[in-house]
Amino acid sequence: MQYKERKYKKNMRKLEKLKIFEKLEIVQTGSANIKTLKINT
Numbered sequence: 001m002q003y004k005e006r007k008y009k010k011n012m013r014k015l016e017k018l019k020i021f022e023k024l025e026i027v028q029t030g031s032a033n034i035k036t037l038k039i040n041t
Helices: 001-039
Strands: none
Touching: none
16 A cells, blocks of 8 residues: 555656746747747747
8 A cells, every 4th residue: 555655646746846847848838939939029
């Protein structure tokens, strides 16, 4: 039982990290889009 709980917590941490990375990627692509818009105009 304990092993499963530990594995579950590890997976949750991984998911949280992935969510953070997704947010960072969205922010980066968003700022990149703004930069290209500024160059285009």
